[in-house]
Amino acid sequence: MIKFDKVVKRFGDLTVLNKLDFEVQRGEKVSIIGPSGSGKSTVLRILMTLEGIDGGVVTVDGEPLWHEKAPDGTLKPASETHLRKMRTQLGMVFQQFNLFPHMTVLRNITEAPVKVLGLSKKEARQRAEELLELVGLADQAQKYPGQLSGGQKQRVGIARALAMRPNILLFDEPTSALDPELVGEVLNVIRKLADEHDLTMLLVTHEMRFAKEISDRVCFFDRGRIREEGTPEELFTDPNEDRTREFLAAVLDEAPGTTG
Ligand SMILES: Nc1ncnc2c1ncn2[C@@H]1O[C@H](COP(=O)(O)OP(=O)(O)OP(=O)(O)O)[C@@H](O)[C@H]1O
Numbered sequence: 001m002i003k004f005d006k007v008v009k010r011f012g013d014l015t016v017l018n019k020l021d022f023e024v025q026r027g028e029k030v031s032i033i034g035p036s037g038s039g040k041s042t043v044l045r046i047l048m049t050l051e052g053i054d055g056g057v058v059t060v061d062g063e064p065l066w067h068e069k070a071p072d073g074t075l076k077p078a079s080e081t082h083l084r085k086m087r088t089q090l091g092m093v094f095q096q097f098n099l100f101p102h103m104t105v106l107r108n109i110t111e112a113p114v115k116v117l118g119l120s121k122k123e124a125r126q127r128a129e130e131l132l133e134l135v136g137l138a139d140q141a142q143k144y145p146g147q148l149s150g151g152q153k154q155r156v157g158i159a160r161a162l163a164m165r166p167n168i169l170l171f172d173e174p175t176s177a178l179d180p181e182l183v184g185e186v187l188n189v190i191r192k193l194a195d196e197h198d199l200t201m202l203l204v205t206h207e208m209r210f211a212k213e214i215s216d217r218v219c220f221f222d223r224g225r226i227r228e229e230g231t232p233e234e235l236f237t238d239p240n241e242d243r244t245r246e247f248l249a250a251v252l253d254e255a256p257g258t259t260g
Contacts, residue, residue, distance in 0.1 A: 001026040001061055001168060001200045002047065008055030009042055009224075016042050018224040019056065024168075026061075029194050029201040031211035034221030035247060040204040043221075044170045047202070048092045049083045060089055061167065088116065091161030092170040095177050097153040099145040099160070105132070106141040109160045117164065124163070131159035135189050151182030155189055162193075169193070171203040183207070190214070208251060212236050220244045 002024040009017040016039045024030050032040045045051040046058060049065070057075065058065040067075035068082045078086075099108050109131060110124035119127070132138045135155035145153055154174055161169060171190065175183040187210050194201060194214045205211050211218055212232040219229040220239075228235065228244045239245050 001028070002202065003059040004043070004056065005059070006056035007046070007053055007058055009039070009046065009051065010054050016224050017046075017053075020225060022219070022226060024200060024202055026167075026200055027198045029203070029214055029216050031203045031205055031215040031218045032221055033205065033208065033211060033218060033247075034227075038221040039224040040221050041172050044092060044172050044202065044204060047090055047168070047170060049087050060086055088164060089166055090168045090170060091164050091166035092172065093154070093157050093161050093174045095173045097145070097150075097157045097177070099153055099156060101145050103144070104141065105137065105143050105145070105148070105156050108145070108156060109163045112160070113163050127163055128159065131162050132156075134162075134192075135159045136185075149182055150178045151185045154178065154186045158186075158189055158193070166199070168200045168202065171201070171205070173204055173206060176206055206251065208236070208248070220247065222247075 004020045004022040006019040006021060007017050008015065008019060022043070032043065034040055042051060046053055047060070047065070053066050057067060063086065064075055065086050066078050068078050070076045100111070103111065106125065106128055109128035110121065113119040113124040113127060114121060129138065129141070132141055135158055137152060137155055137159070140148065140152060145156070148156065174190065175186050178186065187207065191214055193199060203211065215232050217229060218232050218235045219226045220235060221227065222243055228239060228241045235244065236248065239248065
């Protein structure tokens with residue numbers, strides 16, 4: 001469903017992704033863990049077409065994301081039309097929620113389906129109401145984001161991403177801006193999605209216990225490459241690489257209550 005083939009990403013002199021090879025199968029739930037600055041969020045931002053690439057090819061559901069096939073079969077840089085089309089396959093849940101503060105919860109969720117997918121207001125509203133039910137916020141539709149707790153805002157963020165019916169859902173540290181007592185309610189919603197839907201999910205997280213619980217596979221990122229990957233049992237219980245072991249020891253030591 002997702003393939004990074006020798007992908008290079010630079011910011012000025014800094015090479016953030018260094019010929020990254022990475023794949024996610026359809027329906028797979030994959031977590032990315034790793035030290036700060038290792039390029040985890042950049043992978044999601046590239047998929048969301050928020051950042052371009054400097055080398056290699058990214059493929060989503062068999063089609064190049066940042067390229068288009070020319071008539072002679074070669075790849076040329078993607079047009080805005082191609083990017084817009086590809087973008088509809090992906091939804092993203094952001095660390096800082098990114099809700100529109102001047103719109104009600106309902107409008108936050110209906111806006112893109114109406115504007116981008118061309119749904120009627122009625123259809124979009126019906127879809128939004130179902131999703132608010134799913135995330136446990138059916139009674140908050142007319143509130144503004146400023147009237148909600150962080151956990152509620154993030155659940156709206158999840159409903160908003162799902163309203164576009166993406167095939168792939170990306171989570172960028174969805175609980176790291178939340179007070180500890182609000183983390184659980186957001187993780188419960190993500191857990192429910194993982195259990196009940198065949199969405200492909202890619203999650204960047206510092207919640208080690210959660211990554212262990214919901215992932216089919218965990219990838220340890222270090223300096224723009226996958227240093228080690230495996231099932232949660234393999235990676236958390238018996239990592240092969242010293243670097244993985246050091247990282248896990250440090251994070252598990254730092255916050256045993258949330259990461260253990
Ligand atoms: N727009 C940008 N301009 C310049 N440098 C950037 C930009 N975005 C990210 N970087 C740098 O790229 C590197 C990787 O960033 P990225 O956000 O992908 O890391 P990360 O692994 O998600 O880290 P964290 O866990 O702290 O969020 C960092 O050194 C960051 O400072």
